[in-house]
Amino acid sequence: MMQAVSDVLASVGNYGSLIASIVAVMFGGMIVVYLLYRLLHSVIKPKGTFARVMKVFFGALYVLILVVTVLLAAERVGLPVKGLGAIAILAVIVGAVIVFFLLPFLPRVPFMPGHMVEIRGELGIVEAVTAYQVVLRTFDGQTLYLPTPLVMAGPIRNFTDQPRRRIALEVELQPGGDLRRGRAVLAQLMKTNPKVLDEPPPMVYITGISAEKVGVVAYCWVATADWLATRDALWESINQAFQQETSVQLAVPRLFVSGNNG
Known part of the structure; x- marks a missing residue:
């Protein structure tokens, strides 16, 4: 029994360098493809059909790296692989074309662990x-x-599937104040926050005016991971900013009391 175990360990040891090199080539190639995909995606920001083309193309590169790595390992151990390379590459290309046309019709997993x-x-x-x-x-x-x-x-x-998420800040201002100044304050607070993205740009809209308040909503976009902390920081900065303003202030609840003279 011990002799059989020794023989197996000896065989594994003989192929140790081969296994290490194959694993290095495979994972090194996949890391390079992943980094290239992330770089192109951040620069080009593909949408629609072009985004699907990029996904299928880089997915095919992943599979191609795996296939080539397997063929190299088989050749190194002495297995007959002559002529299989062209067939494997053709199969990957045909598979990529099929996936490209089937991708819109395939069911999508709504979430994964970690989401x-x-x-x-x-x-x-x-x-x-x-x-x-x-x-x-x-x-x-x-x-x-x-x-x-x-x-x-x-x-x-x-909440994790999309890389960006919108923050909506609904603010109520006192009527009769300088609305332009109020909108400018909100826009400046969002633009100066380092977590707020430049695209799409922050926007401020008036949603309604009454005798008691002026409704204003401010929109900005942040990375999904920064959404909660950025919203909290913006609310705090809004409170501090309007405490220092004199031309426009946050609305406060009003109580109107009317009486009948008998």
Whole structure:
């Protein structure tokens, strides 16, 4: 028994350098392809059909690297691979074309482990997904086990799927104040926050005017991971900014008392 184990270890040792080089080539190539994809995606910002072309193209490169790595390993150990390279490359190209046309019709997974989602009113981080249950870790320290069929049968809100998220700040100003100044203050606070993205640019709109208040909404976009902290920082800066303003101030509740003289 010990001799058999020694023989196996000796065989593995003989191929140790081969395994290390193959793994290095495979993962090195995949990392290069991933970095190239992220770079092009950030520069070009593809949409629609072109975005699908990029996904399929770089996905095909991943598969091609894997296929080439396997063929190289097989050749190094002495297996007959002559003529298989061209067939493998042709198969990858044909598969990429098929996937390109089928991709819009394939079902999309609504979330993956690590995504922040809201499922049936429960907000948390997905820890695991199986055919039977979805494990959700809520932000108050609870672990929820939700039946997968029940999860998929209802609406799912995914907060991680998109790289950017919009912040909406609904502010009420006192009537009679300088509305232009109020809008300028809000716009400046968003533009000077380092987490707020330049595109799309921050915008401020008046939503309504009454005798008691002027409704204003301010929109800006941030990275999804920065959404909560940035919204909190903006609310704090808004409170401080309007405390220092004299021409326009935040609206305060008013109580009107009327009486009848008998």
